[in-house]
Amino acid sequence: MTAALAFQGVDVTYRAGGEDRRVLRDLNLAIAPGEAYGLVGESGCGKSTAAFAAVRYLARNGQVSRGQILVDGQNIAGLSPRELRQLRSHKVAMVYQDPSRALNPSLRIGRQMAEVFEVSEGLTGKPAFDRAEAMLARVQIASPDRVMTAYPHELSGGMQQRVVIAMALSINPTLLILDEPTTALDATVEAEIVALIAELRREFSTALLFISHNLNLIARTCERVGVLYAGELVEEGPTAAVIGDPRHPYTAGLLRSVPRPGLNKATARLDTIPGSPPPAGAMPVGCIFADRCPIATDRCRAEAPPLADLGSRLSRCFYPEQAADLSPSSLRHSRRSLSSGSPKARPVGGNDEERDGRPVLQATNLSKIFSAGDKILHAVNNISVDLHKGETLGIVGESGSGKSTLARLIVGLIPPTEGAISLDTEHLAAKATRRSSSQLNMLQMIFQNPGAALNRSKTIRRIIGAPSEERLRALAHDVRLADTVLNQKPRQLSGGMQQRVAIARAFAGEPEIVICDEPTSALDVSVQAAILNLLADLQAERGVSYLFISHDLNIVHYLADRIAVLYLGRLVEIGPTEAIFSGPRHPYTEALLAAADPDRARLKGDPPSATDPPPGCAFQTRCPRKIGRICEEQEPELIDAGGEHAIRCHIPATELNEPRPIQE
Amino acid sequence: MRRPPTLIAGLAILGLWIAAALLGRHLTPHDPYADDLLHTLTPPSGTHWFGTDQLGRDVFSRVIVGARDILIVTPLATLLGVVAGTILGLFTGYLRGAFDAVAGRIIEAMQAVPLVIVALLALAAVGTSNLTVILVIGLVFMPLIARTVRTAVLAEADLDYVAAAQLRGDGPLRIMFGEILPNVLPLVLVEATVRFGYAIFFVASLSFLGFGIQPPSPDWGLAIAENYSLIGSYWWVVMFDVLATASLVLGVNLTADGLQTVFER
Numbered sequence: 001m002t003a004a005l006a007f008q009g010v011d012v013t014y015r016a017g018g019e020d021r022r023v024l025r026d027l028n029l030a031i032a033p034g035e036a037y038g039l040v041g042e043s044g045c046g047k048s049t050a051a052f053a054a055v056r057y058l059a060r061n062g063q064v065s066r067g068q069i070l071v072d073g074q075n076i077a078g079l080s081p082r083e084l085r086q087l088r089s090h091k092v093a094m095v096y097q098d099p100s101r102a103l104n105p106s107l108r109i110g111r112q113m114a115e116v117f118e119v120s121e122g123l124t125g126k127p128a129f130d131r132a133e134a135m136l137a138r139v140q141i142a143s144p145d146r147v148m149t150a151y152p153h154e155l156s157g158g159m160q161q162r163v164v165i166a167m168a169l170s171i172n173p174t175l176l177i178l179d180e181p182t183t184a185l186d187a188t189v190e191a192e193i194v195a196l197i198a199e200l201r202r203e204f205s206t207a208l209l210f211i212s213h214n215l216n217l218i219a220r221t222c223e224r225v226g227v228l229y230a231g232e233l234v235e236e237g238p239t240a241a242v243i244g245d246p247r248h249p250y251t252a253g254l255l256r257s258v259p260r261p262g263l264n265k266a267t268a269r270l271d272t273i274p275g276s277p278p279p280a281g282a283m284p285v286g287c288i289f290a291d292r293c294p295i296a297t298d299r300c301r302a303e304a305p306p307l308a309d310l311g312s313r314l315s316r317c318f319y320p321e322q323a324a325d326l327s328p329s330s331l332r333h334s335r336r337s338l339s340s341g342s343p344k345a346r347p348v349g350g351n352d353e354e355r356d357g358r359p360v361l362q363a364t365n366l367s368k369i370f371s372a373g374d375k376i377l378h379a380v381n382n383i384s385v386d387l388h389k390g391e392t393l394g395i396v397g398e399s400g401s402g403k404s405t406l407a408r409l410i411v412g413l414i415p416p417t418e419g420a421i422s423l424d425t426e427h428l429a430a431k432a433t434r435r436s437s438s439q440l441n442m443l444q445m446i447f448q449n450p451g452a453a454l455n456r457s458k459t460i461r462r463i464i465g466a467p468s469e470e471r472l473r474a475l476a477h478d479v480r481l482a483d484t485v486l487n488q489k490p491r492q493l494s495g496g497m498q499q500r501v502a503i504a505r506a507f508a509g510e511p512e513i514v515i516c517d518e519p520t521s522a523l524d525v526s527v528q529a530a531i532l533n534l535l536a537d538l539q540a541e542r543g544v545s546y547l548f549i550s551h552d553l554n555i556v557h558y559l560a561d562r563i564a565v566l567y568l569g570r571l572v573e574i575g576p577t578e579a580i581f582s583g584p585r586h587p588y589t590e591a592l593l594a595a596a597d598p599d600r601a602r603l604k605g606d607p608p609s610a611t612d613p614p615p616g617c618a619f620q621t622r623c624p625r626k627i628g629r630i631c632e633e634q635e636p637e638l639i640d641a642g643g644e645h646a647i648r649c650h651i652p653a654t655e656l657n658e659p660r661p662i663q664e
Numbered sequence: 665m666r667r668p669p670t671l672i673a674g675l676a677i678l679g680l681w682i683a684a685a686l687l688g689r690h691l692t693p694h695d696p697y698a699d700d701l702l703h704t705l706t707p708p709s710g711t712h713w714f715g716t717d718q719l720g721r722d723v724f725s726r727v728i729v730g731a732r733d734i735l736i737v738t739p740l741a742t743l744l745g746v747v748a749g750t751i752l753g754l755f756t757g758y759l760r761g762a763f764d765a766v767a768g769r770i771i772e773a774m775q776a777v778p779l780v781i782v783a784l785l786a787l788a789a790v791g792t793s794n795l796t797v798i799l800v801i802g803l804v805f806m807p808l809i810a811r812t813v814r815t816a817v818l819a820e821a822d823l824d825y826v827a828a829a830q831l832r833g834d835g836p837l838r839i840m841f842g843e844i845l846p847n848v849l850p851l852v853l854v855e856a857t858v859r860f861g862y863a864i865f866f867v868a869s870l871s872f873l874g875f876g877i878q879p880p881s882p883d884w885g886l887a888i889a890e891n892y893s894l895i896g897s898y899w900w901v902v903m904f905d906v907l908a909t910a911s912l913v914l915g916v917n918l919t920a921d922g923l924q925t926v927f928e929r
Contacts, residue, residue: 413827437833445831453824457846465832505828 004207009067021281038218041228093168099160110148158189237313252326359386366419394560441509450498496527575645584657671922677915692725715900744802753813857920
C-alpha cells in the first residue's frame with residue numbers, strides 16, 4: 001500500500017549567517033492512507049519545518065538536503081511548478097495555527113470557498129457556491145447561508161477555523177496537514193474543533209498529519225504519534241502506548257511537565273526538564289538529549305543511539321526500560337522525582353490563620369466600559385475581588401471574558417469607569433502614573449509575552465533595574481538566572497529565560513502583590529513547569545500574593561488557593577479552589593472543566609459578542625442547564641454556596657451539585 | 665556581518681562627493697571662478713574634461729567645487745528635520761490625545777500644499793541665505809518625519825515593556841526617550857537617509873528657481889538654471905551638473921536601502 005506521506009531519511013537545512021544548520025535530521029516516517037499521525041515536540045524542534053517540507057513550501061533559505069519526501073508515492077522534489085500546483089490543489093491541504101491569517105480579509109467566505117471548487121473541479125457560478133455551502137454544513141456550521149455572506153472578521157476564531165478546515169477538506173485531499181490548529185483558540189472551542197476533526201476523519205478517508213505541542217490533543221485525535229526533539233524523531237508508536245507508557249526520557253519528561261489534575265503547590269513540585277534544547281544545527285557526538293536526560297550515562301554522551309525497534313514502536317534511547325520508569329503513571333505509585341529534587345511541601349500562605357486579617361488588595365465594584373462609535377463594550381462588569389496576604393487568586397475565563405482588562409485595571413494601566421481599588425486599606429489612584437512609588441513597587445505585574453514585555457534595546461541588567469549590584473545578583477539568583485546573562489539583550493535569551501527576567505523585574509521592588517497575566521501561555525510545557533515552580537517558591541519564601549490569570553484549569557488548580565471565574569466581563573463564580581473543583585459549580589465552570597475531558601459534554605457555540613450581551617443571565621445562550629424564562633429575563637445574583645464560595649446562577653447550589661448527564 | 669552591496673556602493677558614491685566637498689580646490693585642475701573669454705563654450709577635451717561654460721570657466725572644476733554648498737546645506741537641513749520630527753513624532757505618538765489631534769491636523773494641512781510652494785513662500789518672506797534654506801527645509805521635513813515616527817511609536821507603545829516602565833513609575837519623558845526612542849532609532853536613521861536624498865533634490869530645485877544657493881557659488885542647480893537654454897547646442901554645460909546631482913541622490917538612496925536591509929536582519 002502506498003503511504004499517503006513518507007519521509008525517507010530526510011535532512012532539512014536552513015542557511016543562516018553563512019552557515020547551513022540542520023533542523024531536521026534523518027527523519028523517517030510513513031503515514032498510511034486514512035491514518036492520523038501526530039507529530040509532537042516543543043518550539044524549535046522542527047515540527048513545522050516537516051510540515052512545510054511535505055508540501056515543498058520551505059522558507060527561501062531552507063532546503064531538503066538529503067533523503068526524499070513522497071506524497072502518495074510521488075517524489076515531490078522532482079515536480080514541475082505545474083505538478084506542484086496540482087499536488088497542492090488536489091492532494092494535500094494544510095490548516096495553520098491562526099485562521100484569521102489564512103482567510104482573505106476582504107473577500108466574503110462564500111467567494112473564498114467557491115474558489116476552491118473553481119480551481120479543483122472547474123465549477124463556476126452557482127454550482128461552486130452550492131458546493132461551498134454544503135461543505136460548510138459538513139463542518140457543523142449551524143447556519144451556512146449566513147456564514148457564506150460574512151467577511152472573516154465577522155466570524156469568531158472557532159468559526160474561522162471551521163471554515164479553513166472546510167476549505168481544506170473541499171478538495172477531498174489524500175493528506176491533511178494540521179499545524180497547531182487550535183493553539184490560537186479557547187479551550188472550549190478547541191474541544192469542539194478537536195471533536196470535529198475526529199468526526200470528519202470517519203467521514204473522509206483523509207490521512208492526517210497533526211502537529212501540536214500538546215500531547216493530550218494528539219491523544220484525542222491520532223492513532224500514532226512521533227516525538228520530535230531537536231530535529232530528531234526520538235520516539236514513535238501507537239498514541240496510547242507512547243503517552244501511557246513512554247520509552248524515551250524526553251517523552252516522559254514532556255508528559256510529567258504538564259500539571260496534572262489534582263496537583264497542588266502545597267504538596268508537590270512540578271517536574272521539569274532541566275536545561276534547554278540545543279541550538280539549531282548543533283551536532284553533538286552522543287545522544288542529542290543526553291545533556292538534559294536524568295538517566296544519561298557515559299555511553300549516551302559518547303555514542304548516538306539509533307532509533308531502535310521495540311516491537312510495535314521505536315525509541316532512540318539505549319535504555320528504553322529505564323525511560324519507562326520515568327513516566328508519570330509509574331511515578332504515581334512511587335512519588336520520587338528524578339529531575340528537580342524531591343517533592344517538597346512548601347509552606348503555604350493564604351491558609352486559615354493568615355486569612356483572618358484584612359485583605360492586602362481590595363477591588364470594589366470595578367467596571368470598565370470601552371466605547372468605539374456607537375458600540376459600547378462592557379469589558380469588566382461590576383466585579384469585586386479581594387486578595388489576602390500570601391494567597392493566590394486564580395482568574396479563569398475564555399478570551400474576551402475580561403481577565404486581562406481586570407488585571408490592567410488593578411495595576412492602573414487603564415483607569416476604571418467605576419469602582420475603587422485599595423491596597424492595605426489605602427485608596428489607590430486610578431492611574432499608575434498617579435500612584436506613589438511605594439504603591440507601584442508593592443503592586444507589580446508579569447505579562448503574557450515576555451518578548452514584548454522586555455525592552456529589546458536594553459541589557460538584562462538595566463531591564464531588571466535593581467537599586468544595587470548586590471541586590472541585582474540576589475534577584476538573578478532567586479529567579480535562577482546566571483550572572484552571565486545580565487549583560488545580554490533579551491533576544492539572546494529563550495522564552496523561559498526572558499520570563500525569568502520579567503519575574504526578577506517584578507520582584508525588584510519587594511512587591512506585596514504580583515498580577516500574573518497568563519505568564520506561561522507563550523512558553524513550552526517543560527519551561528512552563530519551571531516558571532510555575534519558581535512562582536510558587538517565591539511565594540513561599542516571601543509571602544507575596546498573586547492574582548494569577550490563566551485559561552488552563554490545571555495550572556490554576558496547581559497554583560491557586562481561590563478561583564474566580566469570569567464570563568463576558570461578569571464574575572460568575574468565586575470560591576476556594578477545592579470547593580470549585582469538588583463542586584457544586586456554575587454550569588460555565590463545569591463546561592470549562594469538561595473541555596479538557598473528551599468524555600464529557602462540550603459547550604456548543606462561541607461566547608456572544610460582548611458589545612451585545614444577551615438579556616438576563618450572560619451565559620443563557622450557551623448554558624446546557626438553562627431552566628427557562630427566568631434565565632432570559634433576570635440576571636442571577638452571586639449566591640453564597642457556603643464557605644466563601646459563591647455562584648451566579650438561578651439554580652440552587654444544592655441542585656448544581658448533582659451530576660447530570662447532558663444530552664447532546 | 666556581511667554588508668549588502670547596495671550599502672557599499674551607496675557609501676562609495678557618497679564618499680567621493682564628500683571628498684570633493686572637503687578638498688574642493690585641491691582637486692580641481694583649473695580655477696573654477698576664472699573666466700576665459702577666449703575659450704567660451706568649448707566642448708569636453710583633454711584640457712577641459714567637461715568643457716567650459718559661457719564665461720569660459722572649467723565645468724569639471726565647477727562640478728567638483730559645487731558639491732560643497734549642497735553638502736553643507738542638505739545634511740544640516742535633514743538633521744534639523746529629523747531631530748525635530750522625531751521629537752514631535754514621539755510626543756504625538758506616545759501622548760496621543762488633544763496634542764496629537766491638533767498636531768496631526770497641522771501636519772495634514774501642510775501636506776495638502778506642495779512642499780516647494782511652502783518653501784518658496786517661506787524663503788520669499790524671510791529672504792534667501794544658506795541658513796534660511798536650512799531652516800525652511802528642516803521645518804518642511806519635520807512633519808513628514810514626525811508622521812513616520814509617530815506610526816512606529818504607536819506600535820511600540822502597545823508593547824508591554826512600556827506598561828512595565830509605567831508600573832516602575834517612569835515619567836512620560838523617560839519612557840519616550842529612554843524606552844521607546846532606542847527601538848525606533850533604526851527607523852529614524854533609515855528615514856533620515858531617505859530624507860537626505862529628497863533634501864538634495866529640494867535644494868537643487870530651489871537653487872534652480874533662484875531661491876536656494878546664491879551666485880557666485882558654483883552650485884549645480886544654479887548652473888543648470890543659468891545654462892539650460894543652451895542645452896540644444898552645448899549639452900555639457902548642463903549635463904554634468906545634472907549627472908552630479910543624480911549620482912549624489914543615487915548614492916544616498918543606495919545607502920538608505922542598504923541600511924534598511926541591515927536593520928531588517
